[in-house]
Amino acid sequence: MSNKKLNITLLFILTSFAVIIFSFYSTKIWSEKKEEITATHNLLFKTEMTLEEVSKKNKIPSKVILSAFQFTSPSKLTLTLGETGMSLEQAKVKIVKRFALYEENQTKNWFKIPLKFLLWFGFMFIVYRELKNRTMTPKRRKIYYILGFIIFGIILGADPSPMGTVKDAITLYGEKHVFFAPRMVALVIFLLTVFLVNKMICSWGCQFGAVQDFIFRLNRNKKDSRGIIKQYKIPFTLTNGFRIAFFITFTILAFMIPFDIVSAIDPFKMFKPQFLTIFGSIFLTIMLVSSLFIYRPWCHLFCPFGLTGWIVEKFSWFKIQVDYDKCDGCLACEKACPSFAMEGILRQEQTIPDCFACGSCIEICPDNAISLSVGKRTAPPKDHFKK
Secondary structure (H helix, E strand, C coil): CCHHHHHHHHHHHHHHHHHHHHHHHHHHHHCCCCCCCCCHHHCCCCCCCEHHHHHHHHCCCHHHHHHHCCCCCHHHHHCEHHHHCCCHHHHHHHHHHHHHHHHHHHHCCCCHHHHHHHHHHHHHHHHHHHHHCCCCCHHHHHHHHHHHHHHHHHHCCCCCCHHHHHHHHHHHHHHHCCCCHHHHHHHHHHHHHHHHECCHHHHHHCHHHHHHHHHHHHCECCCCCCECCCCECCCHHHHHHHHHHHHHHHHHHHHHCCCCHHHHHCHHHHHCHHHCCHHHHHHHHHHHHHCCCECCHHHHHCCHHHHHHHHHHCCCCEEEEECCCCCCCCCHHHHHCCCCHHHHHHHCCCCCCCCCCCCHHHHHCCCCCEEEEECCCCCCCCCHHHC
16 A cells, blocks of 8 residues: 555544544533434323323423413313313324424524534635635645534534434424424525525535545545545436435335434434444444545435535525636546536536535636636537537
């Protein structure tokens, strides 16, 4: 093994273990709350049970039981479920929904979440300025990715994340038939960032996205234009087809069983390693190793927000643009792009894959023909690439 390949391997191992170890201690400092909510089938309801008995048997706070029926007086806890004026099933549904929302609220750290969003906005604005001003370099890119997974992953934890907003919204509604309003607000905010400036939240703000991208860049030359150990671009039709199939499977399982298949393989548990199972650890290892050779495997093959964001990305205000009056058709940007995104943007002949606004194309272009700017993408002149 050459020295370069050995260095890549050692840096990969060091990065992976450092993230997991420091995340473990970080979650201890934050005293992370449990994130799983009580399964519906574990709850006991009988017509003759009083509301107080329902509370004690199911370990549901009495205030939650009272709020489910819009009662204000604790004396109402002596009523049986049959005396609430509802059928057993109606009463059960009301309690389950209210308890689900209560548990969701209890799992959240309401100091950390607003702080994280504020830092996201500031961080993405700094990166946006770098891309806009064409000052992003391979070294700076790595530094920003390191800062991304340290700040938003190791320090501030796995939750919230762009992926989690989609995944948890589907699983919560699938089992409990409720929407948790703060999560829906977070999802809207994340999608708005995609609408404004491409998929920057995925590229630079998403904690696991930043880890994947940093690992991928470890295996690149100094110009960040190609892999040292051979890297591969999987055709977008295959990756997106798999991602769509996975999303459909995940949604069906969430509604029919219900079962959260994403939680079983969730790579964001890298930032709360005490929750990793053996199967989850194996899957995480596969994702991390794959990131050396394939650009963002989790994002392109599995991520629910990756798919949702890709759809919204079609309407992004700021996006990668090509000025064909300056472009000499050298294809340097297409070759340097870690995916097939630049090929789609440059040629306008196919569905454009996810563009993570990494800036490789802007940096490598010898004619300054590529920019992150507002406007509708135009098709290249006929025979532009046959010069």
